[in-house]
Structure formats: C-alpha cells, structure tokens
Amino acid sequence: MQPARSLILFTTLSGLGFGLLVWLGVDPTPPTGWVALVFFALAFLLALGGLAASSRHLHRPERALRAFTQWRTSWLSREAWAAALALAVMGLHGLLLVLDIVLLPLGWLGALLSLATVTTTAMIYASLRTVPRWHHWSTPALFLGLALTGGALLSGRVPVASGLLLVIGALQLWVWWDGDRRFARSGTTLATATGLGEAGTPRALFPPHTGDNYxxxxxxHVVGRRHAMKLRVIALLLMVLVPLGMLQLPMPHVFGLLALVSHVAGVLVSRWLFFAEAEHVVGLYYGRR
Incomplete structure (x- = not known):
C-alpha cells in the first residue's frame, strides 16, 4: 500500500494521545490542578492532531461528518463515534481534575472508550481481507500495544513503560516474521482470481493499463527486501532498544524525554513499513509482487 504521510501521522499521533488518556483515566491518584491541565492538554493535542492529519487523506474533507452515519457497517464510522465519546468523557474528567474534583469511575469509562478508539482504528486495516498482512488479530494488538507504551512514556511510568517496550518489541518482531508469510498463506493467486487454475497457471500478456491509475x-507500493530489512532494524532500535536503555539511566526527566523522542521516531519508521509492506491482492494483476 502507498505509505501516505497523513495516515502515518494520524495513526502515530492519535495512538500516543489516546494511549496517554488511558493512563490518565486509570490512574488511582490522578494529577489535579495545573498539572492535570498540562497532561490533558498534551493528550488532546496529540489525539486531535492525529485526527486532523487523517482528514488530509480524504478526497472530500468537507464530507467527513458523514462518517458518523455508517456505524453499523464501517469501522471508520465506529472510530469516529468512539473518538468523539472518548474525548467528551475524558474532557469532562480532565476539567473536574483541574478543579480538584476526582471522580475515578468517569476516568475508567474514558479509558475504556480511548482503548476502543485505538481498537477501531486498527480494525479499519485488520478488516481488509484484500490485504493479508493486515487481516490478522496482531494488527489491533500492535496498535494497542504501541498506544499503551507511548502513553506510559508520556505519563512518566518508567517501570510500566520498560515492560511494555519488551513486549511490543517481541510482538513487532513476530508480526514482521509472520506477516511476510501471510500473503502466501492466503492462497490468493491469478489462478484463484480468474478460476483458471485447472487449465494451468495463467499469466497476463499485457498490463491492465498503460499508464498510472488510482x-x-x-x-x-513495492519496497525492496534489503531496504525493508534496514528500516526494520532502525525501527526496532529507535522504538524499543534505545528507549529501554535510556530509561535505566539516572536523571529520568532528561533521559525519559529522550526515550520518548526515540520511541516516537521508531514508531514512525515502523508505521511507514506497516503501510509500505502491505500488499493488496490487486497488485497481482499488475505483476507487482
């Protein structure tokens, strides 16, 4: 798939924002006053910034509100509703905390809605049978893991973040390894698509189009295997190994910030690969595998 910058920013920033909202919602001793204002402002800035970036991928952004009408059949519509509800509930929770009013059940509800938002975002991709690499339970697991890890780093939960970094690193390695085999396991070929498998192995004499098309x-999008391997190493280093090492150093405020920056940079590289390596079955008809 084409790795659009708007979608990379959307999935990365919104994941960080809603991940931070999850931890703010489940915190038994949440921050109050000005500290709460800073944390919630940061979370909302990331979440809304990611959602705004996603609108740049729409051909007709002015019709974005119509997404709310298709919640019965569309994961995109469910994501819109989940995001709106999560931001509304957590906005109220944050306002009460700024006023030194702690209502923990409201935070728990907001945390669940924030998790639901990240899940619905992931399901937009996991529901696509035409992209075998995405059509798997590991896609929402990876999205949720990255959101919770980024949120833990943003909220200063060093022990939790360290554990999650190990988990997400192992999960990402497995997703890459298993994802490379999913297209072949799907059994999708020109023979199955045309129904001509019994007659032999079909091949295209001419491309369907002589020029570019939608x-x-x-x-x-074709990414070279060697190029992809280098980016995987860079992503793993920045996303997991470097932050994990920095979190073990003294001066947690300084190295914690550097760990966060490194992690976000690694997630951006990983998310580029998430889109670039995802092969749509339509590529078979153009000889792009």
Missing amino acids: LLHEMV
Whole structure:
C-alpha cells in the first residue's frame, strides 16, 4: 500500500494521545490542578492532531461528518463515534481534575472508550481481507500495544513503560516474521482470481493499463527486501532498544524525554513499513509482487 504521510501521522499521533488518556483515566491518584491541565492538554493535542492529519487523506474533507452515519457497517464510522465519546468523557474528567474534583469511575469509562478508539482504528486495516498482512488479530494488538507504551512514556511510568517496550518489541518482531508469510498463506493467486487454475497457471500478456491509475497510486507500493530489512532494524532500535536503555539511566526527566523522542521516531519508521509492506491482492494483476 502507498505509505501516505497523513495516515502515518494520524495513526502515530492519535495512538500516543489516546494511549496517554488511558493512563490518565486509570490512574488511582490522578494529577489535579495545573498539572492535570498540562497532561490533558498534551493528550488532546496529540489525539486531535492525529485526527486532523487523517482528514488530509480524504478526497472530500468537507464530507467527513458523514462518517458518523455508517456505524453499523464501517469501522471508520465506529472510530469516529468512539473518538468523539472518548474525548467528551475524558474532557469532562480532565476539567473536574483541574478543579480538584476526582471522580475515578468517569476516568475508567474514558479509558475504556480511548482503548476502543485505538481498537477501531486498527480494525479499519485488520478488516481488509484484500490485504493479508493486515487481516490478522496482531494488527489491533500492535496498535494497542504501541498506544499503551507511548502513553506510559508520556505519563512518566518508567517501570510500566520498560515492560511494555519488551513486549511490543517481541510482538513487532513476530508480526514482521509472520506477516511476510501471510500473503502466501492466503492462497490468493491469478489462478484463484480468474478460476483458471485447472487449465494451468495463467499469466497476463499485457498490463491492465498503460499508464498510472488510482489503484496503482493507492494500493500498490513495492519496497525492496534489503531496504525493508534496514528500516526494520532502525525501527526496532529507535522504538524499543534505545528507549529501554535510556530509561535505566539516572536523571529520568532528561533521559525519559529522550526515550520518548526515540520511541516516537521508531514508531514512525515502523508505521511507514506497516503501510509500505502491505500488499493488496490487486497488485497481482499488475505483476507487482
């Protein structure tokens, strides 16, 4: 798939924002006053910034509100509703905390809605049978893991963040290893698509189009295996290993901030690969595998 910058920013920033909201919601001793204002402002800035970035990928952004009408069949619509409810509940929770009013059940509800928002975002991709690499339970697991890890780093939960970094590193390695085999396991070929498998192995004599088109621009992107391997190493180093090492050093405020910056940079690289390596079955018709 084409790794659009708007979608990379959207999934990264919104994941960080809603991940931070989760930890703020479940905190048994949440911050209050000005400290709460800073944390909630940061979370809302990231969440809303990510959602705003996603609108740049729409051909008709002015029609974005129509997404709310398709909640019965569309994960995008469910994401819109979950995000709106999560931000509304956590906005009220944050306002009460700024006023030194602690209502923990409200925070728990907001945390659940924030988790639901990240899940619905992931399901937009996991529901696509035409992209075998995404059509798997590990896609929402990875999205949730990264959101919780980023939120833990943002909220200064060093022991929790350290444990989550190990978990997310192992999960990411497995997702890459298993994801490389999912297209073959899906059994999708030109023979199955055309129903001509019994007659032999079909092949295209000419490409379907002589020039560029929407499908090639949006659905087909070829990344070299060697190039992808280098980016995987960079992503793992920045996303997991460097932050994990920095969290063990003294001066947690300084090295904690550097760990967060490194982690976010690694997630951006990982998310680029998430889109670039995802092969849509339509690529078979263009010989782009």
